[in-house]
């Protein structure tokens with residue numbers, strides 16, 4: 001893990017401050033729409049601020065850094081599949097605009113269909129957590145860093161849990177050990193052990209709840225049965241969810257109560273669990289196999305959860321100088337790309353590599369655009 005202290009707002013906050021000090025003109029809420037080409041060269045950019053159109057002239061070049069396409073239904077459908085197009089993105093600003101803008105100028109994509117996801121995550125909490133609101137000031141950061149290095153685990157655990165139960169998804173073990181997935185209509189909709197991530201996206205409102213009983217719940221209170229983890233940092237168990245995510249956690253004595261608390265039809269929920277316990281196929285979904293029945297009181301629910309695409313790895317084809325290349329492999333003069341737009345054929349996998357590439361490539365492309373003719 002490469003976590004930013006106090007939170008990831010520190011990146012735009014500090015970079016923005018530094019850029020403004022250097023006199024960089026930063027325009028917020030301004031959406032780049034298309035490139036301007038004159039004399040065979042990219043010379044500017046057209047953008048929109050609300051309904052107003054604005055044109056920027058580039059002194060030497062334009063660098064595209066508009067992120068990946070995980071939130072573009074059109075591109076997910078074109079590059080991956082119709083099915084994946086239905087899966088939400090974690091990052092709703094990943095519109096794929098940078099690709100669209102460049103493709104219009106004859107650029108090409110490489111590894112277009114490579115994506116991270118779908119993976120299940122619990123929906124975000126209704127209110128931002130305290131840890132997300134800490135201003136990215138040096139004093140707080142130093143204090144946090146000192147605390148992480150010096151304070152005992154029991155003191156730090158609540159902070160860790162707030163991160164683990166907010167930003168991370170449930171472990172596959174939860175369904176393996178006995179939890180089932182129920183949709184908004186109260187029905188099981190998949191063989192949880194086979195394709196739970198993809199099938200959630202086809203459910204009403206694309207939501208699902210994990211339902212289980214005391215037998216499974218009691219297992220998920222200690223190692224090795226954790227609900228979520230950041231490997232090497234900490235593990236979150238069921239009591240951590242009860243404490244830090246009351247919006248996701250339900251524990252009740254009857255299935256009627258469970259349905260009522262989750263706002264699901266009680267009859268459907270009971271019929272689904274009855275069939276599961278009897279190890280019968282119901283509505284085309286197989287029985288429980290060798291998994292335990294859901295019968296020991298109390299009953300529990302965790303959710304709702306959704307499936308998400310975390311990011312996409314495909315990119316514009318670029319040169320080593322991060323010039324955007326056309327279909328014949330020649331640079332589109334005056335056009336550069338960085339970050340997800342300028343990843344080229346690289347498939348980034350390790351922790352921190354995406355952000356590392358965003359910073360490094362931004363610098364390379366920026367220097368090229370500023371200094372090359």
Ligand SMILES: Cc1cc2nc3c(=O)[nH]c(=O)nc-3n(C[C@H](O)[C@H](O)[C@H](O)COP(=O)(O)OP(=O)(O)OC[C@H]3O[C@@H](n4cnc5c(N)ncnc54)[C@H](O)[C@@H]3O)c2cc1C
Pocket residue numbers: 002030031032033065066067068090091093094095096097098310311338339340341351352353354355356358
């Ligand atoms: C949940 C999550 C966790 C991640 N964790 C890690 C991690 O731990 N380590 C790691 O290295 N990477 C991680 N990544 C990946 C990493 O965040 C991205 O790869 C990286 O931010 C890409 O940088 P970028 O500058 O290319 O795009 P972004 O950071 O996505 O920035 C693109 C910007 O362009 C803006 N934009 C889009 N369209 C337009 C337009 N038309 N006009 C103007 N602006 C536009 C967007 O609003 C956005 O601000 C994670 C991603 C997600 C979603």
